[in-house]
Amino acid sequence: MSETGGVREVKSAARTVELLEVLAARGDRPARLQELADQLSVPRSSMYALLQTLIARGWVRTDVTGSLYGIGIHALLTGTSYLDSDPRVRSVRPYLDEASESLGETIHMGRLDGTDVAYLATRESHEYLRTISRVGRRLPAHAGALGKALLAERPDEAVPAGPYEALTPQTHTTRAELLADLAAIRERGHSVDREESVLGIVGFGFALRYDTPAQDAISCSVPVARLAPGHEERIVAVMREVRDRIEGVAAPRAGAPHWR
Template sequence: MSEARGRSEAGDAPGGVREVKSAARTVELLELLAERGDRPARLQELADELAVPRSSMYALLQTLIGRGWVRTDVTGSLYGIGIHALLTGTSYLDSDPRVRAVRPYLDEASQALGETVHMGRLDGRDVAYLATRESHEYLRTISRVGRRLPAHVGALGKALLAERDDAGLPEGPYEAWTSHTHTTREALVADLAKVRERGYSVDREEGVVGIVGFGFALRYDSPATDAISCSVPVARLTPEHEASVVAVMREIRGKVEGSSGGGAVEWR
């Protein structure tokens, strides 16, 4: 069960207000469908996963289908996330002043380095990708806008975890994405100490085999919640290129932090 769905079982929303069960159930369903990606779900699967009576789940699905939040196949037996989820996600990105401020600098970094660069935001124990500029060279990565990745796996997440006290790290073991992933708390803590010492994180094939990432926390918040990174195929990563990537990304971080004044609304 996801962390978000687990929170709703406690019965209290932020601020101590009793949460609305029907609203919580709707959100849980949409989160579950989003997690499944390209794997559509059947009615009974959804009812079982969320511990909801089949009849109630069917009624909820039909309501959401009518509003475009859920879609179904021609047989009406398979369900997936609907287009309104995309439209809402796009609205989030368009309305976020930090994302708007960072985008031009991602363009600058990508043009200077010829590599793929990202912006991500810490969300619980994951990092959500908010912006990506792809390399002109073929590069197979797992990241795209809206994708989530466990914070212990990639350069973005480790850059942000290093801004926080290690006491907040879970005990583990952690999920392994490759044979290089840190799967113990001790290994991750040792890596985060190096991140703090050098000022940026390095992901050496921990999330994707053949890809090295360099992550830089954006410290316009304390602790930082946003970071930028550059992903480079191992085949192109010479010592000279690595030095260039680090230098350019440090410069980009400085420009972002110097220019980002945030927005009129301070979101929590």
């Protein structure tokens, strides 16, 4: 048994969480019993019993044949509760609306989670609709505007070692490339993702410094075809102003929990 914070990990609980994470990561690709048993190194009979328990409680769903498994609706309900209960997300949402309306572009809020960024809120542009930024999506921090803005808030020694996954031909795949970009971000004050995470899309990221180091960031995503020089300058100016206003209203409140 491994230890977490000095307390022995509960094996059955860890296995349940690992199963849910595997199913969630598969998206629209349902899994079969043997696949899950093999991936998690669990006996087939134990995996079947665990799946049936989670199906009964709504955390896992199965098809009419009982042979395919996917994430259940209770995962959505719990995720929604997380967003609704987070004061920072509630504080930021109105400013995302303002930025999206002002710029006519897609605006995101994300939070660093290990080596990834999880999208917590998004406002889609009326000019173009894409599904690259849905709430709950995860993106490697080294590849996107949100993640790079947050990595730049940390010392170089805290940046994970490469090589990194290439999402597009423009993605930084070596630590040297990424560290050079992070140095430029610190100098500039915001990150730029020029088709590093999605081809055809440029992103501008701004860390929200109400935590030290920053855990959250906002960004603006723009199709390359719409990115005239004047528009880029306006995006940076508007997003800087929005960032400053968010930091002013989202400062820690006396008595509020300080989540880790």
